[in-house]
Amino acid sequence: MPYVIGEDLPEAPAGARFRALLDRPGILRLPGAHTGMAALLAKGAGFEALYMSGAAMSANMGLPDLGMITVDDVCWYIRQVARASALPVLVDGDTGYGEALNVMHMVRAFEEAGAAAVHLEDQLLPKKCGHLNDKKLADPHDMAAKVAAARKARRHLYLIARTDAAASEGMDGAVARAKLYIEAGADAIFPEALVTAEMFREFARRMPGVKLLANMTEFGRTPFFTDREFEEMGYAMVIWPVSALRVANKAMEELYAAIGRDGGTHRMVDRMQTRAELYETIRYHEYEALDASLVRTVIPEGMPQREAEGAGR
Ligand SMILES: C[C@](O)(C(=O)O)[C@H](CC(=O)O)C(=O)O
Numbered sequence: 001m002p003y004v005i006g007e008d009l010p011e012a013p014a015g016a017r018f019r020a021l022l023d024r025p026g027i028l029r030l031p032g033a034h035t036g037m038a039a040l041l042a043k044g045a046g047f048e049a050l051y052m053s054g055a056a057m058s059a060n061m062g063l064p065d066l067g068m069i070t071v072d073d074v075c076w077y078i079r080q081v082a083r084a085s086a087l088p089v090l091v092d093g094d095t096g097y098g099e100a101l102n103v104m105h106m107v108r109a110f111e112e113a114g115a116a117a118v119h120l121e122d123q124l125l126p127k128k129c130g131h132l133n134d135k136k137l138a139d140p141h142d143m144a145a146k147v148a149a150a151r152k153a154r155r156h157l158y159l160i161a162r163t164d165a166a167a168s169e170g171m172d173g174a175v176a177r178a179k180l181y182i183e184a185g186a187d188a189i190f191p192e193a194l195v196t197a198e199m200f201r202e203f204a205r206r207m208p209g210v211k212l213l214a215n216m217t218e219f220g221r222t223p224f225f226t227d228r229e230f231e232e233m234g235y236a237m238v239i240w241p242v243s244a245l246r247v248a249n250k251a252m253e254e255l256y257a258a259i260g261r262d263g264g265t266h267r268m269v270d271r272m273q274t275r276a277e278l279y280e281t282i283r284y285h286e287y288e289a290l291d292a293s294l295v296r297t298v299i300p301e302g303m304p305q306r307e308a309e310g311a312g313r
């Protein structure tokens with residue numbers, strides 16, 4: 001946990017660190033982590049980069065994933081995840097919260113908040129989860145203009161263009177859009193809601209030399225594939241966007257039901273992260289020790305110890 005207590009704060013910009021991970025052999029695994037705590041737990045499990053899902057951030061605010069979340073809402077989430085983990089984070093930028101200038105504002109704001117990468121999608125508002133029906137698509141050239149705007153604004157942010165076109169325009173439409181977005185300056189492509197292994201393979205075959213992202217969301221149109229299977233199909237990144245939120249939500253639902261039913265939490269204790277585990281995860285005692293060490297270092301010479309402690313706090 002590098003924030004405040006750590007001495008291992010990364011020097012390189014987040015986008016450069018994301019690129020370095022992508023340059024290594026093997027698929028880059030990006031589990032969804034929508035809060036600082038989720039980020040610490042994912043990092044503890046060994047993940048080296050994280051994904052921040054618009055669906056999870058919205059749902060965590062009690063809102064549907066229809067593009068109502070704002071740049072500032074998302075920056076608040078990015079800051080906590082980036083500070084807590086210091087890992088490179090890929091952030092869901094939805095449709096860019098407006099047109100070209102809004103996209104440029106988003107890129108700068110996300111970079112300032114600590115993001116490493118963003119994905120931008122070719123839907124119109126109200127945007128939808130890519131695995132639902134009746135999505136309204138943007139004109140491909142309007143989307144390309146947004147990609148070009150993002151490219152112009154970015155300093156280090158890695159830029160992924162997502163196309164939602166497979167359902168309505170078929171594979172040919174999705175590939176044509178992806179090519180246009182690469183020409184406009186995207187670093188990589190996220191083909192959304194492909195439904196068979198053959199579709200994933202075909203898309204990869206038709207986008208040679210382009211880094212691709214696979215979305216392994218549950219309860220969607222994509223059947224379960226493992227990270228290795230996506231890698232073998234030609235994908236450079238995989239996200240599990242909403243999984244942590246889904247598991248946490250289910251656990252909370254059971255907890256509230258238990259309190260209502262049992263009159264207390266006593267039957268749920270063995271399902272809980274203990275106080276010790278919580279403190280270990282957030283390194284509570286290291287913050288305390290840091291505070292104590294700082295108080296000692298400001299004791300002026302000759303001042304009695306008790307007075308000095310009071311003065312230092
Ligand atoms: C990846 C995604 O954009 C997200 O916000 O996490 C969603 C995930 C989901 O709703 O399951 C998506 O549109 O696929």
Ligand SMILES: [Mg+2]
Pocket residue numbers: 053054055065092094
């Ligand atoms: Mg999303």
